[in-house]
Amino acid sequence: MMRGGRSLVSSPPAFSNDAKKLLVCTSNTVSVFSTVTGLLITSLEGHTALVTSVIVVPPSNPAAKVLCYCWTASLDGTIRYWDFSLPELMKTIDIRMPIFSMVIPSFLDVPAEENGKHQDLFAYVSIEDAKETQERTKASRRQIRKCNLSKSRLVGRLILGETRKPEVLTVSPSGKFFGIRNKCKLHIWKVLDQGSERAAVRKITLHHTKKITVIAFHPTQRIIAAGDVTGRILTWRGFGNRAFAASNGVADQKLINVQEDKPGVRDNDDADSCSTWHWHSAEVNVLSFSSDGSYLYSGGKEGVLVVWQLDTGKKKFLPRIGSPLLYFIDSPDPTLSSISCADNQIHLLKMPSMGILKTISGIKAPCCYPDMYEGLGNGIAFDQTAGIVAVRTENYCIQFYSLFDDRGVSEVIVTSVALSIDGSLMSTSEVKLAEEGIGGLVCLKFWDAGSQNKEFSLSTIVYEPHRDAGISAVKFHPSGNMVVSSSFGGDFKVWKCNHDVIQNDQMRQNFSWTCHAVGSYKKKPMTAAAFSADGSVLAVAAETLITLWNPYKNVLLAVLGETLTPIVNLSFVGKSDNLVAASCGSNPQLSVWNMSKLSLSWSYKLHIEAVASAVDLSSFAALVLLPESSKKTTFKGMDGVILLFNATDPVPTVIWSVRKAKGGALCFVQVSPSSVEEISIDGKAPEVLLAYMNGDHEYVLFDPYCKDAREVSVSQKEGLAAHDHKGQAGQYGYASIYGELPEFDRKRPEAPWVPSFPSDRPWETIFSGSSHNLPPLTKLCSAFLESLLEKRTAAAE
């Protein structure tokens, strides 16, 4: 099984003490990259949920610089301590509450352990307290707490603060202060020198009129900078002189004149002065002081890194980074720093000159499109033979990403995409959204790959291929020289590639595409299209009906109908004579049609996000979005399942449950010869791998037919004894008699996935069997409710 496509920019990265390594939070792992080569060295694996913080232990003396220890915190509720040079897990602290952010301010105060006197190490964590939901309002569940790392526990009832949203903690480089932003306010805590466990921590609050997005502490002085949503940067000098000084007990006899002039400081905030800089036009995401404290780095949506000279306010810029900035991290090496960008890239900068030395890049993040233009699917296309996926990216590019190597291949600019089977041809459609009703334009473009399969060149562009109507689907013929595009305007067009070789001083192939045929069915919007594996049949969905055509002669062969809601996805199941149709809307449906009988063979009421069928297999996989109700109770954050069906059999052969299924995609990928050895299990190489890419473009490759649990992220359940299959009539024993119980049929097969389930599940067996010998409703109810209650307690623990 192979995983990849992780986000590199979910949390700020951290440099190792010698600045040779960069620790990046990548989903459940921490990846260690070399800053010299930009290549992955190793990864720390052990967390079971997203890693949110990584903190490298700073050296206590110069000799300890080579030590490679770090703390990580994750949403799985654990804090772990690693030696990342080996890599090795040293210690795990389980605090059982998801940690959104962690800071450890007092490294410097902790004497080295060999000093004999053992000092406790404290961390401050931003957590969500899931337990106390009953007596507390939801608003106060996000807390800032103190954690004793040496004794592996949270410090008793000490709750420093409560916020509405999980906030990111920011610590000052000196380790004296840490703070959070909370809407228009800043909260700053002072860390007391000797970390005795109960010592109260003092807090001050600074106010602003706009929502604050990021804060940064000055390394040496009492200066704090904050950026807000409008692009202003505020700098408070001498914050907390009053409150923190008094707390130190150093009798500050000149208790500051209340009348003292405090320029820019709002209300009665505890600061000497506040100044504002305004260059950014949109919100500031990045704010960081240089290590000597004379410069301030800021960046935001514009993708420009600005360096401010703190005393004069003079600016220097690093423009054309190309994507919104997220984090700026200074390294112990003064000549090196890193910036993380929203397009999943981390640039390593050579510092005084701010040149980009190396770039670590991952798969591009999914982009959101305006709602008014829906229906293009998720814009993910797979090249089955080479294992390459093409994804749409934010800046109208297409990134080609190698699934096997977990690296990007190349980029082309456009929006929605289809790839031919051999990956040599590509078709894209793009939409220029109209501004005030003018200038809207739909384009269909055909591309062909260069000799290296790396660069695509445009061969044909079609303006307004279906008049004003948008394109609903673009699919390639298996032979690659034919494309069907269907539109909401009620017609579909078959495009044919004229492949001529031009002989001008060199051999150059020239592809030109022309419209081969036009078809429509009763002027209905065409919502999906698919070619059969041998290319002899073209299926086009006209809303709820499926029309079958001969693509060469453009003859309507048959009409299949009909589904309850418009079909959005069509797919032929390999070489078998089955056609899968998925429709969405209020009445979602997954239906399988038999082409030889021209009839519906079976269907489910499931919300299908994606369907994939292998070229030469009789099975297909469907990615199902689970309804809200079942998500909460049974799945622990899993919101989708992948079902593997044999086309003739309505009972799924295997089920995997997955996260973030919305916007996901599925594909069967042929195994490339170079990766055979490492995927092969006990010497047997799989023929085909199933690739699942979730809404965040993380993906996993696995062998769908392997029997031992090559699980996707949870265990799988095989051999469903109690079938939840609804059959042809869409009726299901219990539901047909007692009314609709939509969750149950789906909950049941997944029941064993919850590990703490009671061993006997009375209601699982109750529902099996024919409807006439069902137990009476009274008996059913009590058993069912009982089982529900049991589950609740089990889940809460």
Next chain:
Amino acid sequence: MGSLNIRDVLTAFSPSLDYFAISSGDGRIKIWDTLKGQIQTEFADIVSSEATNIYAKAERGHLSIDYKCMKWLSFDKKKKRKLGSSLLILGTGSGDVLALDVSAGQLKWKVSDCHPGGVSAIAFATNGSCIYSSGADGMICKIDSLTGNLLGKFRASTKSISCMAVSCDGKTLVRAAGQLKSFDCSNHKKIQKFTGHPGSVRCMIFTEDGKFILSSAAAERYIAVWRTDGGKKQSASCVLAMEHPAVFVDSKCVNGDIYVLAISETGVCYFWYGQDVEALCNAKPTKLSISLEDGLSKPHKGALPKIFAAKLQGVAKQASVHAFLAHGLLVKPLFQKMVVQYGADMLLSSSQDGVLLPRSQSLNKSKKGLDSQNRVIALDRANAEDAALPIPKIFYLHEEKEDRHRSLSVGTDDVMTDSIDHGSQPKFVDGKDASIKLDADSKALCMEDQLRSLGILDTCNSDSIVFDGINLEANLPPKKMRAAISSMEPGDAHKLLEDLVKLWQSRSCSGKYVLPWIYSLLLTHGHLMSQESITQMLNSLLKNTKSRGLALQPLLQLSGRLQLVTTQIDKAAQSRSQYSTSDHKMDESEDDDDDDDDDDDVDDVLYGEEDESQISSDDDN
């Protein structure tokens, strides 16, 4: 760079083939990303991470290092994909052996002065636990690959060793120094001696099954195949001839079939395939080369695009392999995965990317760029003008008029009965003669187009419903009609009558228009028409009109009912509006005639091709 020959270039693919190391003699090692085709990193001065202070002093500069051999080693076969578990092993001319951790960019270990006089070869078995190095001093060293500790050393030759290889299982070692000698790795005992290579051997490998050794020496234009399972002394069992000396050789064995790939000094790739070694010897090589036509025709300061590295990945099917090639120019290699079929020579295209070209070339290039831009074809809104319109599926419409409704409904019944929920709402078929003349130019699936395309309506007939100056559709007043008809010659009138009857019977024209003409024709020219054919025709006309007259009453009833139902449907569902309602309005204007033209309108019901149901199939009989 221009004068570089690929025999002086050291190349190595990473175990998973996603990186490619190349060292071209100036002491720098470039690591290329084979997927992106971009340079990933470059090593000039390699310093160790731990002992920075020691090596930092010895600022020797990269030009003083001359690498003699380079191999990319992976420890763990399972975790090939992880670059961290692999090392780039280098041997230098000064006798050092270095291991470079490519992902970390650090020197992992270094064995100084391992082979005085220079390291000549590095070899290791598949599991990669230890490395063997050989040098000009005739010694072979065994080095631990993780730590760089010297595990053992033995003298394998009195002369300088030019090449060395280790079998995949790590048990046998072969060295070349004047002649080939194989040793047992565990006890350093001599096993075999192969005579025949007088010169210095440049490349040598064991086949995967360890049964053969392939070797090639400088200035020899062949690859020698040696059998390892024979007697003590062996001569080459066969040779694979090439046009130029080989610099690289690779092989695969699958089910006893042997695949051999070699690269010659001139950058041409040779591929042999044989089911056994005898077949291999007789095999003619398949050549892969860079096509020169599309590049610059004259060599560019000696820098011709070449194939300079290759790796056999696996066997696609018998006699064809997946090969991974690095080719092009050394400054910008291109990487390509391809299937090489034995017997089919291949030409690879080359590109000039990344090369600084002199001015004339760049002009040429820009023109080329223009060309390729011109080649983009743009289609506008009218992109579908030449496209084929759909050929509808209509069943037996013209041959069997009587049966057509039945056959139609049978044809669709197949669909209907199987479809999921058609039962609730029966679909009605309605005539669409109101819309039939409207949108011939739109791409609608209108009936007329379909009929025309099927040849049911031949074009002259349907295009002009004008006979001899008579416009049928003009709806002339009866007087004018009579005048026009009375002015006709009897022959013409006869012909017109024939045509009109045919028109009416074939229902290609509305009875509303045809029947008045027939009526007035019969009225005016009736006395003349006494020929047999006419009477026959008139008989059939009579029969036809009578039968239609009989059907009139039930049809009117049906029409009323249909109207009722359609209005209900219209109200009920907007979607039903697709089907145009039936158009059974009676026109009383021309009712002054005999029995035959009352029923005319009923016959104009035409049918949508798909949505018939039982009701419609009844109405024609």
